[in-house]
Amino acid sequence: MTEQVLASGTEESEVIRPRGKVRWKIAVLLGSGILINYIDRLSISVTQAPLSEEFGLSATEFGLISAAFLWSYAVMQIPAGMLLDRFGVKKVWGAAAALWAIASVLTAMATGAWVIILARIFLGVAEAPAMPGAMKASGIWFPRHERALCTAIFDSGTRLANVIGLPMIAFAVATWGWREAFWLQAALSVAFLVGFVKIYGGPKAMFSKSAVTEAEYEYIVAGGASAEDVRPADSVATIGYLLRQRKVWGLSLGLAGAGYVLWMLLTWLPGYMQTGMNKSVLQSGMYAAIPALVMFLAELTIGGYLVDRLIGRGADGNKVRKLTIVIGMLVAMLTVGAAFTQNATASIIWIALGSAGIALVYVTTNSLPALIAPEGSAGALGAIMNCINLLAGVAAPIVTGIIVDVTGSFQFAFILGGIALVGGLCSYLVLMGNIEPIPARAVTTGASA
Template sequence: MSEAAIPSTVAVPQILAKPRGKKRWGIAILMGVGILINYMDRLSISVVQTPLSHEFHMTATDFGIISSAFLWSYAIMQIPSGALLDRFGVKKIWAAGAILWTVASVLTAIATGAWMIILARIFLGVAEAPAFPGAMKATGIWFPRHERGLCTAIFDSGTRLANVIGLPIVAFVVQAWGWREAFWVQAVLSVLFLLAFLVWYHGPREKFARKRLSEGELDYIIAGGASVEQPHDDQPVRMLGYLLKQRKLWGLSLGLAGAGYVLWMLLTWLPGYLQTSQHQSVLGSGLYAAIPALAMFLSELFIGGFWVDRVIGRGANGDKVRKTVIVVGMLVALLTAGAALTSNTVIAITFIAVGSAGIALVYVTSNSLPALIAPSGAAGSVAAIMNCVNLLAGVVAPILTGFIVDVTGSFQWAFIIGAIALVGGLASYLLLMGKIEPIPAPPSTKDAETV
C-alpha cells in the first residue's frame, strides 16, 4: 500500500476527538494475554519449589540458581531482541518467541534432572526476551502519547494476573496431578495464544489496508504522535552505541533496576517464603501470593493507567505527573521491608501487598517511557536496554536471597537488602533521568522522514 493511500493528519490538535473505533484497545488486551502466559511460564517454577526440590534433592541455594537461570539468558538477549524488533517488526519476532517458549515448557515437563530444568529455563529466557520490548514498541505504534499509560497498564497487568489467576491454577494442577502436568498446561496455552496472535496482530497501517481499522481511528493514532513501524536508518550496533551514551536512559534503567530487585525477589521466592517461613501448603502459598499481585493489578490499572492518562489528557504536565507517580511508588514500595518485622502471615502479606502496589506504579510508568523518550524507530532498542539493566538486578535477587536463607535460616535480611535497592533506584530516577522527553536522534537520522 502506498503512503498516498494512508490518511494522515499534519497538525496535531491539543485535544483530539475520540474516534468510534477501538481496535487499538484490542491490541493492548492481546499483548496483555501474551504477557500473562509469559509470566505463568517463568513464575510456575516458584510454585513447584517443594516437589521439585524433593525430587531432585536441592538446597535453597540450588533452587535460587534454577530460578535465576531464566534471567541469565533473558537479560543477555534483551538488547539483541530490541534490535531485532526494530529491524523486523513486532509480529515476526513475537510469533517466533511464542513458538520457542512453547518448546521451553515442554522441555521442563519432560526434564529428567535439575540440569535439564536449568537448560530449559535458559532457553525460556531466550524465547521470552522480546516480549516486553515488543509490547512497548507496539504501544508506541498503536497509541497516541496521551493514551500510553493505560495501554501499558493493560499489557503490564498480565504480569499481575499471572499471580492472581495463573499461579493458583498452577498450584491446583500441581496439587491434583503433579508438577510436570503444570508445564504441559502452559504449553497448550502458549499454542492457543500463538494462533490468536497470528490472526489478530498487525500494525495500524496494515490493519487499515486490510479494512479492519477505520480511517478515523488511524487518523487519531497518527495525530496523537504514534511511532512509525519501520526500521530505523542507523545500523543496530550504531544506534545501540548511541543510546548507551544517554544519561536519561541510564537513569531510567538503574531506577527500574532498584524496583526490579525486589520484584524478582518476590516473584521467585514469595511462595517459598510462605511455605517455609510461614508454614503454608503449596496451594495455600499460591493463594496468598495472589494477594500482592491483585494489589499490583489494581494499582497499575486504576492509578498508573486510568488516572495518569486522565490527568495528562486534561492538560497536566506529563513529565511532572509521571515523575510524581514514580517517586511515590518507590516510597510506598519500601513497605515491603515490613515483612522482615513480623512472623504473622496476614501482617506480612499486607506489608508485601501495599509495597507491591507501589512497585506496580513504578513499573507501569517506567514501561510507558521507552515509547516516549526513544528516537524515531528505536523504541524496541530503548526498551531492551532498560529491561537488560533491570534484569541484571533480577539475576542477582534469587541467588542472593537463597544464599541469605541458607546462611541465616530466615528471609529477614533478604527484605532489608531489598529496601536498600529501592533507595538506590529512587536516587537514580531523581538524579540521572532528567525530563521525560524524546532523546535527540543521532546525526545520521535527524532528517529522517517522520509521520
C-alpha cells in the same frame, strides 16, 4: 481528518475520542502474551517443594535454578530489541511464542535438575522479545496521551500471572503433579500463538485491509503514533548511542532498584510462604495472588487511567509521570515491613502495599521508551532498560537463597530489598532528568565527512 487532537502537537490537550477500538484489542492481545510469559517464568516458584524433594535441592540450589531464566533473559534483551527494530513485532513475537511452548515441554520432560536449568535458559532466550516488543507496539498503535493506559493493560499481564496463573499452576501441581503443570503451560503458549498470528498487525497494514476505521487510523497517527514499524538506519550504532545517554541509565538503574524487589517476590514469595510461614503449596499460591491483585488494580486505576486522565486534561506530562515514579518508589519501601513480622497475614499486607508502589514504578517506566526513544528505536531502548533491570533480577533469587541458607529466615532479604529501592529512587532523581524525547542520533554521510 475526521477526528483530531485539539491544539495538535501537545499531548496535554483535551482530545476527541474516535469511533473504533481496535487499538485497545491490540493492547489486550499484548497483555495476554505477557500473561502467558509470566506464568511460564513464575510457575517454577510454585513447584519449589516438589522439585526440591525430587531432585534434593537446597535453597541456594533452587535459587540458582530460578535465576537460570533471568541470566539468558537479561543477556538476550539487547539482541531481541535489535531484532524487533529490524523485523517488526509480528514476526519476532510470532517466532518467540512458538519457542515458549517448546521450553515448557522440555521442563515437563526433565530427567534431572540440569535439564530444568537448560530449559529455563532456553525460556529466557525465547521470552526476551516479549516486553520490549510490547513497548514498541504501544508506540506504533497508541497516541502519546493514551500510552499510560495501554502500558497498564499489557503490563497487567505480569500481575494477572500471580492472580490467575499461580493459583492455576498450584492447583495443577496439587492435583496432577508438577510435570503436568508445565504441559498445561505449553498448551497455553500454542493457543496464544494461533491467536496472535491471526489478529496482530500494524495500524497501517490493518487500515489497508479495512480492519481499522479511517477515523481510528487518523486519530492514532495524529496523536504521535508511528502506525508502522520504522527501522533505524544502523541498529548497532543506535544501541551505542542510547547507551551514552544519561537519561537511559537513570531509567534503567532506577527500574533495577524496583526490579530487585519484584524478582525477589516473583521467585521466592510462594517459597517464603511454604518454608517461612508453613503454608501448603496451594495456600502459597493463593497468598502470592494477593499482592499481584493489588498491583493489577494500582496499575490500571492510577498508573494507567489516572495518569492519562491528568495529562489529557492539560497537566504537564513530565511532572505527572515523574511524580508517579517517585511516589511509587516510596510506597514500595513498605515491603520492608515483612521483615519484622512472623504472621503470614501481616506479612502479606506489607508486601501487598509495597507491591502497589512497584506497580506504579513499572507501568510508568515501561511507558517511557515509546515516548522518548528516537524514531524506530523504542525496541532497543526498552531492551536496554530491561537488560540492566534484569541484572538486578538475576541477583535477587540467588542472594535471597543464600540469605535463607545462612540465616534461616527471610528477614535480611527484605531489608536488602529496601536498600535496593533507595538506590533506585536516587537514580531516578539524579540521573533521569526530565521525561522528554532523546534527540535523534546525528548520521554523518561519507560526502559530508
